[in-house]
Amino acid sequence: MKDARIDRRLFLRAIGGATAGVAAATALSGCGTGTSRSVAGSSGKSSKTLVVRDSGGTYGDANKTAIYDAFTKETGIRIEVVNIQYAQMLAQIQQGRPQFDVIDDSMSDFLRFKKAGATESLDYDRLKNFKNAGIAKALVTSNAVGKNYWASVMAYRTDAFGGKKPSSWADFWDTDAFPGSRALQGLDADRPVLEFALLADGVPLDKLYPLDLDRAFKSLDHIKGSVKKFWDTGALPGVLLGRKEVVATDVWHGRLDALIKQGSPLAYQWNGARRQSNALGIAKGAANLDAAYQLIDFALRPDVQAAYAELYPMAPSVPAAYKKLSTTTAANLGSSPEHLKTGFDMDVEWWDENDDVVAKRWQEWTHA
Numbered sequence: 001m002k003d004a005r006i007d008r009r010l011f012l013r014a015i016g017g018a019t020a021g022v023a024a025a026t027a028l029s030g031c032g033t034g035t036s037r038s039v040a041g042s043s044g045k046s047s048k049t050l051v052v053r054d055s056g057g058t059y060g061d062a063n064k065t066a067i068y069d070a071f072t073k074e075t076g077i078r079i080e081v082v083n084i085q086y087a088q089m090l091a092q093i094q095q096g097r098p099q100f101d102v103i104d105d106s107m108s109d110f111l112r113f114k115k116a117g118a119t120e121s122l123d124y125d126r127l128k129n130f131k132n133a134g135i136a137k138a139l140v141t142s143n144a145v146g147k148n149y150w151a152s153v154m155a156y157r158t159d160a161f162g163g164k165k166p167s168s169w170a171d172f173w174d175t176d177a178f179p180g181s182r183a184l185q186g187l188d189a190d191r192p193v194l195e196f197a198l199l200a201d202g203v204p205l206d207k208l209y210p211l212d213l214d215r216a217f218k219s220l221d222h223i224k225g226s227v228k229k230f231w232d233t234g235a236l237p238g239v240l241l242g243r244k245e246v247v248a249t250d251v252w253h254g255r256l257d258a259l260i261k262q263g264s265p266l267a268y269q270w271n272g273a274r275r276q277s278n279a280l281g282i283a284k285g286a287a288n289l290d291a292a293y294q295l296i297d298f299a300l301r302p303d304v305q306a307a308y309a310e311l312y313p314m315a316p317s318v319p320a321a322y323k324k325l326s327t328t329t330a331a332n333l334g335s336s337p338e339h340l341k342t343g344f345d346m347d348v349e350w351w352d353e354n355d356d357v358v359a360k361r362w363q364e365w366t367h368a
Contacts, residue, residue: 049078050291053283054104056083062312063104070307071298077291086112093118093284101286102295107277108348110144119143120282126293129300133318138345144279146317147299148308151253151276151334151343152185152193154269155237160247169272172248173200173219175226180247182223183240186230187362191351193250194358195344197223199272209347213358217365230366241266253334254313268332273343275334277317309333 052068054060060081068079082100084092086109092098094116103110103119113119121142124130130145139146156166161178171178185193195208197219203212228246231237237251238259253273256266280296282289298304305321308314315335316322322330322337330336334343351358 048288048291049080050102050288050295051080051082051100052102052104052295053082053084053089053100056081059312059314062308066308066311067295067299067304070304071295074298075291075294077294079295089283090116090118096285098283098285098287100283101288101292103281103283104147104278105281107139107141107144107146107279108352110141110279110281111348111352113281114141114143118284120284120286120289122281123293127297127300129297133300133302134320135300135317136345139277139279139317141279144281145296145300146277146279148305148317149275149277149315149334150313151270151273151315151339152250153253153273153334154248154271155241155251155256155266156248156269157241157244158265158267165267166248166269167271168269169196169200170202172196173223175223178248180226181228181245182226183229183231183237183246183249184223184227185250186232186366187359188232189234191346191355192358192362193274194220195274195346196250196272205272205342205344208344209350211350211354213361217361220365238266257313257332270334270339271342273334273339275343275345276348277345278314315339 052063054063060083064079064081068081072078084100086105089098089100089103090113092100103113105113110119122145124140124145127145135146154166154169154172158165160180164178166172166178172182175182184196194211194213194216197216198208198211199205200223201215201219203215229236229240231240231249234252234255237249238256240246240249241256242259242264251268253268256264256268260266280299282292282296286292300318302316302318302320303324305316305318306324309316309321309325310329313332315333316325317335319335319337325333331338333339
């Protein structure tokens with residue numbers, strides 16, 4: 001199966017900007033090579049350099065503007081960024097020489113880190129902004145705390161159905177009422193969207209897990225003949241919709257924003273959105289533990305979360321951030337009060353345990 005950590009990289013690349021090279025720990029903030037962890041300071045503030053791993057691209061740009069630069073201005077602690085991926089991170093940690101302190105990564109990867117003993121257990125008493133943040137329980141684990149959400153949602157051409165709007169995955173599956181070709185995310189892009197097949201078949205949001213694989217693939221059988229493409233990169237849904245090769249598809253939210261702003265007749269449908277999240281944690285053996293906690297705590301402030309969401313279409317994990325967001329931005333985020341009610345959080349533990357089983361069955365199904 002294609003590794004979910006690579007899928008996450010593809011997602012970030014897809015919704016804006018190319019991810020920086022993954023073979024080297026490339027510094028983005030111009031603060032050195034990562035070998036020097038402190039510098040001489042001229043003020044009373046700390047003069048340390050904290051190294052953070054994130055995925056780069058416009059995701060990293062938003063981190064720099066909304067979080068890193070603001071943190072440095074407030075504390076004097078400079079941020080250096082590296083873009084290495086999971087396997088390289090794990091290797092460095094296991095060798096006892098991590099070249100980074102804080103990890104910004106998917107909850108799925110943090111689950112793997114936990115099993116490998118590669119991350120510190122978080123002391124939540126050291127995160128004062130966490131105490132009243134109201135972060136969802138699914139985003140609070142022993143080694144990571146949720147930073148923001150992203151989502152897979154339905155997208156469709158607004159000129160395709162004579163004024164009708166699909167409002168559920170059942171409508172997506174209904175090619176009589178909503179005729180036309182479809183596209184769906186395939187295994188090479190990320191974990192298949194079996195949940196959408198179950199929702200289309202009438203399974204309630206709160207009864208999705210554990211996923212009934214027999215029922216999911218039986219539901220997929222009904223739509224298979226109308227699926228023109230099982231897409232493998234985040235760019236394809238917009239291309240297929242734009243060329244009118246399909247009239248509806250699932251898509252990583254945010255990927256169509258630029259097209260919609262340019263006037264393309266496209267829209268998102270949030271009902272039944274599958275939410276995933278990025279989180280923050282600390283590498284085992286991190287050189288700057290105190291500063292790492294300071295940065296994580298800073299990133300959980302409502303004003304910081306709001307500043308980030310205004311720059312990049314990933315949703316705050318802290319509900320109070322919505323009081324500081326513009327109405328337009330808030331309406332287009334997966335953790336808005338309205339969208340929280342109509343979507344669901346991916347069960348990363350279920351997927352981690354069943355990735356191989358699902359991959360084998362998906363391959364058999366697509367080639368049948």
